[in-house]
Amino acid sequence: MENHTLQKFDLVDTLRWPAMPDPHDRxxxxxxxPRSKVRAFEQIHPSNAHGDGFLQFPYALAVFDRDDRHILSVVxxxxxxxxxxxxxxxRISEFTGGKGGYLSPAMVARYDAHKHDELGPYEGSMEIDTVMEILVDIIADTLDLWDEPIRRKID
Structure with missing residues (x-):
């Protein structure tokens, strides 16, 4: 069995993506x-890493490794x-198909050092606890983390 405490991940360069949440907006x-020494900081409407962008992020988790390097964002x-x-x-109507509103349907996505993946539409409850549980599961699957995460207030 792989020793996850020794696992190294590639650093995310926020300049690579035209729009992504600022990983330090917590x-x-x-x-x-605990065993993997990975931390994921909750984000609610974080600012875009590059100022105003064409993407909005109602919720996100910015993931850092044991060396405090940003390795993943799940949003x-x-x-x-x-x-x-x-x-x-x-015109806005070209994007909305004339349906009104100014935001697209919510999508689940992840940003890592190599790609921005849209994982599919988000159709669940937009309550923070529900969203964060789903995003945490995606992180565990993506990084192959086996230990149970602990949720606590940032000191």
């Missing part, structure tokens, strides 16, 4: 995998059609 709670994201309209010169 909410107040952290999930800790709920929505395209802000107002910003996309300004960037492209297209």
């Amino acid at each position: 909410y107040g709670m952290v999930w800790i995998w 709920i994201e929505q395209t802000d059609y107002r910003v996309l309209s300004q960037l492209t010169g297209e």
Whole structure:
């Protein structure tokens, strides 16, 4: 069995992605995998790492390894059609299909050092505890973490 406490992950370069949550914009709670020495900081509407962007992030978890390096972000994201309209010169209705509103349906996505994956639509409750449990499960699966995480307030 692999020793997860020795596992190394690649650092996420936020400049690689045109829009992603700022990994240091933290909410107040952290999930800790004690044996793996991985921490995931809760984020609620974190700012974009590059200022205003075309993506909104209602919820996210920014994941750091034992060396305090940002290795993964797992997010709920929505395209802000107002910003996309300004960037492209297209009318908002071109993006919404005339249905109104300015945000796309919520998607689950992850950002790592090599890719931005859209994992599919998020159709569950938007209550923080429900969302965070789902995002925590994605982190554990993605990083192959076997120990149970502990949720606590950031000191």
